[in-house]
Amino acid sequence: xxxxxxxxxxxxxxxxxxxxxxxxxxxxxxxxxxxxxxxxxxxxxxxxxxxxxxxxxxxxxxxxxxxxxxxxxxxxxxxxxxxxxxxxxxxxxxxxxxxxxxxxxxxxxxxxxxxxxxxxxxxxxxxxxxxxxxxxxxxxxxxxxxxxxxxxxxxxxxxxxxxxxxxxxxxxxxxxxxxxxxxxxxxxxxxxxxxxxxxxxxxxxxxxxxxxxxxxxxxxxxxxxxxxxxxxxx
Numbered sequence: 749x750x751x752x753x754x755x756x757x758x759x760x761x762x763x764x765x766x767x768x769x770x771x772x773x774x775x776x777x778x779x780x781x782x783x784x785x786x787x788x789x790x791x792x793x794x795x796x797x798x799x800x801x802x803x804x805x806x807x808x809x810x811x812x813x814x815x816x817x818x819x820x821x822x823x824x825x826x827x828x829x830x831x832x833x834x835x836x837x838x839x840x841x842x843x844x845x846x847x848x849x850x851x852x853x854x855x856x857x858x859x860x861x862x863x864x865x866x867x868x869x870x871x872x873x874x875x876x877x878x879x880x881x882x883x884x885x886x887x888x889x890x891x892x893x894x895x896x897x898x899x900x901x902x903x904x905x906x907x908x909x910x911x912x913x914x915x916x917x918x919x920x921x922x923x924x925x926x927x928x929x930x931x932x933x934x935x936x937x938x939x940x941x942x943x944x945x946x947x948x949x950x951x952x953x954x955x956x957x958x959x960x961x962x963x964x965x966x967x968x969x970x971x972x973x974x975x976x977x978x979x980x981x982x
Contacts (some may be wrong), residue, residue: 750946750978752919753864754912755893756930757874757884761857761971762811762850765931765952771846772819779841783826795822805877810886811850814879815843854887857971864974865892871915873928875899875906875935894918906935909943916945929974933962948977 755761763771769792776788783791798821799805805814819842823835830838864870872893874880878900884890897914899905904914916926923944930936931950940947949964950971968977 749925750927751868751925752916752921752927753868753870754873754915754919754926754928754940754945755870756928756932756936757872757880758876759931759952760929760936760950761861761889762853763931763952764853764856764971765950765969767931767953767955769955770953771849772822772842774849775819775842775845776838778845779838781823781838781842787826788822791822791825794825799877803878805879807879808882809877809879811883812843812847814877814883815846816840819843819846851887853971854889858889860972860974861889861892864978869894869919871895871897871918873897873906873911873915875911906932907939909939912940912943912945916943927978929971933959933964937964937966948974 759765759768769789772792773785773788776783795818799818804817804821809817816839819839820835823830823838870893872880876898878898880896880898881890884893895918897911897918899911902911902914904910912928916923919926924946927946927948928936928940929948929950930940931952933949937947937949947966949967951967951969954960966977968974
């Protein structure tokens with residue numbers, strides 16, 4: 749029987765299971781940035797590596813601020829650099845597009861999260877940049893989670909199952925009593941299963957075609973389907 753729930757954040761609650769590179773790519777296209785997708789993906793990867801090396805994102809940054817820093821960093825890796833005015837315009841447009849997209853997803857999930865909160869203790873476990881507490885407060889959902897286990901804070905990253913073990917321990921439950929909901933088969937579902945948790949994979953557009961071809965018996969395509977699955981488990 750499920751007695752507690754762990755949610756992933758990025759890609760799960762804020763993008764309908766779609767890898768965030770795809771959301772950003774849509775933002776680049778909306779902003780009219782003249783690059784192809786391969787060039788974008790290279791800049792995206794380099795930006796993520798820089799964010800992992802340096803303390804660029806601060807604990808007080810909300811998601812819009814995070815996006816402005818992230819996009820500006822990615823643009824700095826483009827082979828052809830825009831002038832300052834163009835760069836500023838692109839950063840503003842892409843950050844606003846992605847922030848609005850995330851806010852819409854959070855609003856869609858709000859009623860589900862509130863309903864689950866009434867019946868289960870919930871934790872959030874995420875590979876994030878050290879500011880997820882502020883992101884959740886800005887989006888109005890921090891109060892729905894008993895606590896947060898964030899990779900940048902605890903020094904462990906998925907797919908290490910330790911991150912989920914910390915979440916299970918915080919719920920004061922056994923792994924088999926906890927449902928883990930995430931968008932990544934490799935980083936969320938597989939390590940949670942190794943720990944002994946029940947799992948639910950929110951499957952959207954992934955980073956690679958191979959990921960898109962993968963399957964799992966406990967798969968949903970909308971966060972709103974979590975309630976139906978919980979009813980089956982219990």
